Amino acid sequence: MSEPAYNPTELLICIAARQMPDSVTAFIGTGIPMLAASLAQKMHAPNLIPIFEFGGTGARLVRLPRAVGESRTFYRGVAASGICDIMETATRGFIDFGFLGGAQIDPYGNLNSTIIGPQHHPPKVRLPGSGGGNDVGSLCWRTITIMRHDTRRFVPRVDFITTPGYLTGPGAREAAGLPPDTGPYRVVSTLALLDFDEETKRMRLVSTNPGVTVEQVLENTGFELIVPGGVGQNAPPTAEELHILRDEVDPERFYI
C-alpha cells in the first residue's frame, strides 16, 4: 500500500499533535495548535485539557475554534472564566505546555511577532504584537513553537524579542526574573522537529520530516544548528491521522 498524500500544513499538525501527551494542560492559540490539540484529543490524548487565554478550559474540541475567545473554546468545557484567571493559572505553574508561533525565531528560541526591521517606531512592518505569546512563553512549563522553516524565519537574531526563549543562553531566563525550569521545549517546523541542547540552550535538530535531508534543514536555517549523531526521521502522517484530521477535525477545510 502506498503512503497517503498530504500537504505541509497537515504534516505540521500531525507532528505537533504527537508532542502532546494525555492528561496534561496545554495553552492553545489560534490556528495550527487548535487543530493539533483537536487531533491529539481524538487520537491518543482524550483527556488533554486545552486552555484558551480568554477563559475556556477543557473544551471538547468537537468543532474547530476560529478565534481564541469563541464559544468553541469552552464547548462542553469544565470551566469558562476570564483572561486574568488563565494567566494567573499559568503564573502558579498549572499549565504544562504552551504553543507559540511567530515571524522569526533565533537559536535560543526567542520569538518575534511584533515588528520587522531595526526600528520600533515607526516600523518597517508592523505585526500583531505579543497577545498572549509573551505570557505563554514566560509562564508555561514547556513551550512548543510551530514555524515555517526558512532563513527569513530562522534568524541569528530576532528583530524584536516579543516572547522570551532562553534569551542569551544558560541562566538568562532566571537572571531576568522568569520562573525557573521554564522555556522552549520543541520547535515543530515544516522541515524538522527540533529541541534545545541542555548545556548551551541552543536549538538542536532531533529529526527531519519525510523526504527532507539534514543538509536541507541546515540550508534553510539562518544560524548554526546543533546536529547530533543520530538524527531521526519523522514518520509521515498515518492514514488514520489524516482521516481524523480531514473528516473530523477540519471537515470545512478552514485551515487545511
Added chain:
Amino acid sequence: MHVIESGIGELIQPPDLDAFREWNREKKSRALVDKVMTDAEAVSRFVYDGCYIGTELYGTVRCPMTLVREVVRQNKRDLRVAGQGVTELDLWFGARLVKKLDITYIGLEVYGTSNALRREVESGRVESVVEWSNGGITWRFKATAMGVPFIPVRAMLGSDTFKYSAAKVVECPFTGQKICLLPALILDVGLIHVHRVDKYGNAQVEGISGFAFEMSRACRRLIVSAEEIVDTEEIRRYPDRTIIPYYLVDAVVHAPYGSHPGEMVYCYARDEEFLREWVEMSKTEEGTRAYLDKYIYSLANHQEYLDLIGRERLEVLRADEEGRR
C-alpha cells in the same frame, strides 16, 4: 523599592488613584436611575476627542460593535486606545481615529495581520505605540480594579515587549527576586457589550467573561450595550450572574446583534462571510473607505445597519449558534 530597569515606552495614561477615588465619589451616582439612551446619545455624551478608550471582549467575540461603529460615525478623533482587538479597532484605524496606542494584539486572527493597523502605524500617523502582553494589559485594569497604582507580575521580563513598555523591573522587597511592575490603567471611557442589562446598568454575561470584570472597574465612564434590556427583577433573580453592578455604568444602550459580525455565545454565531468582506476590503485605503461608507457613514443608526444586513441573514446566524448543543 529599587528600580532595576524601566521600559522606554510612553506612559500614555498615568494613573492617579486618589483622583479616581474622588471621581467615583463625585461623578458616579449610587442612585438607581434610568440610564437607557440611544447609541448616538451615549457616544455623544461620553466619548470625546483625545479620550483614552478601551473595548471588551474583542473583535469577533461579544464585542460592542454597535458602539464602535457609532464612534466612527461621530468621528471622535485623536483617540488613545488600549489595544486588544480585531475588527473593532480595525474600524478605528481604518477611519484614522487613533493617535496613541497601548498594544498587545491587533490582528485578524485566522485571516492574518491587520492592514489597517499596518497603514496607520507604519506611516507614523499613530504617534506612540507601547507594547504589553495580553495578560499585562488586563492586569493593568486589575490594578485599577484593586484601587492600587501598580501590580507585580512574572510576565514580560527579559523581553523587548518589556523594553518598549512603560513597565518597571524592581527587586521584590520580600523575596529579593526581580519582578515586573505594571502601572494601573484607568480608561476615560470603556465600551462593553453584554447579554442582558437592566435600565440601571446591572449587567450579566454568559460564557467566558474575558476581561469585563476588570475593565468595567477601571473606567471613568462606562457605556454598556446589550442584546436585551430586562426588568430588574430578572437581574435580582440571578444576582450571581451580575458581573457589572449598576453604579459602574453611565449609559445603557439596547443593541440586539450588537456584536455582529462577531458572535454572541448562546445567541448567534459569527458571520464568516461578513468578516471576510472586511478582510478583503481593508486591504486597500479605497476599499476601507468604501466599507466605512457602506456600513457606517451612510447609515443613521444601528437599526439601519440591521436592516441592511437583513433579518433573514441574522436568523441564520441565530440558528447557527451551537454553544448549548
